Amino acid sequence: MTTPNAHPHIDRELDLSNSGRGVWLVKVPKYIANKWEKAPGNIDVGKLKISRAPGQKTQVQLYLSEGVLCLKEPGEQNIPKVHRLDVYNVTHQSLGVFSHVVPATTDAVVPESEKLYMEGRIVQKLECRPYADNTYYKLKSESIRKASMPQRQVQQLDRIVQNFKPVSDHKHNIDFLEKKKAEGKKARDDKDVVLNMLFAAFEKHQYYNIKDLQKITKQPIVYLKDILKEVCNYNLKNPHKNMWELKPEYRHYKQEVPVEPKPDKNSSDSD
Numbered sequence: 001m002t003t004p005n006a007h008p009h010i011d012r013e014l015d016l017s018n019s020g021r022g023v024w025l026v027k028v029p030k031y032i033a034n035k036w037e038k039a040p041g042n043i044d045v046g047k048l049k050i051s052r053a054p055g056q057k058t059q060v061q062l063y064l065s066e067g068v069l070c071l072k073e074p075g076e077q078n079i080p081k082v083h084r085l086d087v088y089n090v091t092h093q094s095l096g097v098f099s100h101v102v103p104a105t106t107d108a109v110v111p112e113s114e115k116l117y118m119e120g121r122i123v124q125k126l127e128c129r130p131y132a133d134n135t136y137y138k139l140k141s142e143s144i145r146k147a148s149m150p151q152r153q154v155q156q157l158d159r160i161v162q163n164f165k166p167v168s169d170h171k172h173n174i175d176f177l178e179k180k181k182a183e184g185k186k187a188r189d190d191k192d193v194v195l196n197m198l199f200a201a202f203e204k205h206q207y208y209n210i211k212d213l214q215k216i217t218k219q220p221i222v223y224l225k226d227i228l229k230e231v232c233n234y235n236l237k238n239p240h241k242n243m244w245e246l247k248p249e250y251r252h253y254k255q256e257v258p259v260e261p262k263p264d265k266n267s268s269d270s271d
Helices: 030-038 134-148 171-184 191-204 210-217 221-231
Strands: 022-027 046-051 059-064 082-089 096-101 115-130 232-234 244-246
Touching: 191 210, 191 221, 191 244, 210 221, 221 232
Parallel strands: 022 115
Antiparallel strands: 046 059, 059 082, 082 115, 096 115, 232 244
16 A cells, blocks of 8 residues: 555666676775766776785785876865775675666657666775875875864954844843743742732732732742632633632631610610
């Protein structure tokens, strides 16, 4: 099952006619790879010299062509011409080189399909290393000098430069963050102290919203709500929607005491 956006899988034939050919996997320094990338396709980039002496290890050397050595920009250092290649055998691995050929045009009546080729099987790994000569020392010292140069340099200006520096943050954002930090750092008072402040406030008014109670108690909003849930009810209906009032068991509103009539002095005490 495939999703609508997934690319359909296409079976392609793999040409294995060169599967028996042995090839080398060579690692070269970056300065050689850069030269080879700049080189046109119609020149030789180098030659290999393989020396085999009886009883000794095979010696492999790479000689870069003059056409590659001349590919340099003004002020660029020369690179070594001769390099040695250290040979390592491939063990416990099966490595191969493959190529993928895509047809140039698709305007033909019968479109040409993409082709996959196995170019060979890697039988040896080689690492290209320069000889320690004067050319290599100059190249290395120049690369170290460039790497040690600071990324930013001080430049003296002889005239005023009009530029507009972008604002890193807006004032209202800064004020909001400072206010949030200040609220977060409020010290929590003792619970009994907060309850006394709440009871004193509710003696004056029966209903309060959370903002007014926070101004009165100066407590963190989360801590204040935890205390309010213990002693107060939260109204969800009009006319006092979204306001807090004390639970009935905590209400102690003053009630008017009825005034008893004074006895008449002229009345008789016969009763």
